[in-house]
Amino acid sequence: MSKSLGNYVGITEAPDEMFGKMMSMPDELMWSYYELVTDRTPNEIAILRKEVAGGKLHPMDAKMRLAEEVIGGFHGEAAARKAADNFQRVFATAKRHKK
Numbered sequence: 001m002s003k004s005l006g007n008y009v010g011i012t013e014a015p016d017e018m019f020g021k022m023m024s025m026p027d028e029l030m031w032s033y034y035e036l037v038t039d040r041t042p043n044e045i046a047i048l049r050k051e052v053a054g055g056k057l058h059p060m061d062a063k064m065r066l067a068e069e070v071i072g073g074f075h076g077e078a079a080a081r082k083a084a085d086n087f088q089r090v091f092a093t094a095k096r097h098k099k
Helices: 015-024 027-037 042-053 059-075 077-098
Strands: none
Touching (some): 015 059, 027 059
């Protein structure tokens, strides 16, 4: 989570920008964010990691949850939900145009 490494998410950034940055981070980095920026217990995070590692939970879905939690904490649940909806709409549109 370093500005110089380009993997930071500013807490004063707009929810959509925060969401996009969180979704573009490497999968392995999301665990640091879960540990440092959410209220999840180490056990809850370990369970999520196991679900991702075992294929039960897609890494993208784990990041979506993380992004919503983090943005919800700084901007409110409504802003987090709206950012998630906007991301999914843009991502789905981009996927359709690639076909």
